[in-house]
Amino acid sequence: MSKMTIRVVHYINQFYAGLGGEEAANALPESRKGAVGPGVQLQTIFGGKAEIVGTVICGDGTYGERTEEARAECTRLIEGFRPDLLVAGPAFNAGRYGFACGDICSTVGKVLGILTVTALYPENPGVELFAKNTVIVQASDSARGMKAALEGLARVGLKLASGEPLGPARLEGTISRGIRKNFFFEKNGAERAVEMLLDKIAGRPFRTEYEMPVFKRIPPAPPIKDLGKATIALVCSGGIVPKGNPDHIRVSSAETYGRYNISELYDLTPETYESIHGGYDRVWANQDPDVVLPVDVMRELEREGVIGKLYDWIYTTTGTGTAVAHAERFGREIGAQLKEAGVDGVILTST
Amino acid sequence: MTREIEKAAGIPVVQIATIVPIMLTVGSNRIVPGVAIPHPVGDPAKGPEADKKVRRELLLKALEAMTTPISEQTLFERK
Structure with missing residues (x-):
């Protein structure tokens, strides 16, 4: 099932391409055949298992300031090499380079559907932005860690390209993508929990499974100055929906929310609203949904002039x-919608 | 959700819920501790009058929170 040789494109910045430092940061995207700069060493590590067929180079300033153009042009150049895998960097703790590496990996993964890997220092801002969209090998904070970073890129890249599943981030030396995988243990959950507790009591190291x-x-946002003129909106994560749950919001692990007009409603009743929340006892909420989503008292406060208006939705x-x-x-x-509507404040109730 | 609404709209968002550490963890800035998980803004077991009274107190507290300048995550507790 594995191909003869994995085709790799390497993305690097102007500095590692030898074009220059900050003075060359506005270099436009270009491509070259084969390996360039750190790619030469990466090719050596790959051995015969993968071939760097091309290198795409872009100045960090260009990518950071004219991101859309740079992203589109680099993607086009990468596509031209018909690669199986994109390797970007390592960018260590360089902010703009890290952004470029993360962004091009995310884009190419999404647009071209190929595998991508980069290497960044864990505190590089590119990590927070792109950790969920690409595989990031942990690199040191400077080029002193070049060899280890290239070895990590090669190992993880080969694994990805050969379809071998990646293990947990801490074992692979990568940054967590926030993915949980189920697998079987010999011992059941109760036994593992007790062992963990005993380790904790004894001061031994232990690791959470969750x-x-x-x-x-x-x-914090600035406060409201004149409550008597303010429009206040109610938002709720307590699963209170119009009876029958017309938008089929899930009872747990929701992926949607509902927006409902209450301009004619002065009280939520069991006839009009209900709770569909799968995480608490719904008896009280179904008898009177106002105990979770307090429309009745908000209407009173509106009538008394304490607030200007209860928002219609x-x-x-x-x-x-x-x-x-x-x-x-x-x-x-x-x-964004509340801002557009000119709402001044929100009360969000959660269960 | 609270944090992102506040960030996107630039308006104060007061969260009323029962588990304060969760509200602190998710980054809510104005926090009013509620009554109980299944009825954060009511106390129906105590009868309709007491239920509505506590709801009103909590909402007034939330409105007070909304009109109070703060510089960090702040708890506004009902007396």
């Missing part, structure tokens, strides 16, 4: 087992 994602922080989804990436997308989309 790593938690790391979340970001943002500076609610946004709702189920927040249980929901992938962080989906939840973030819901937030971005809902936020």
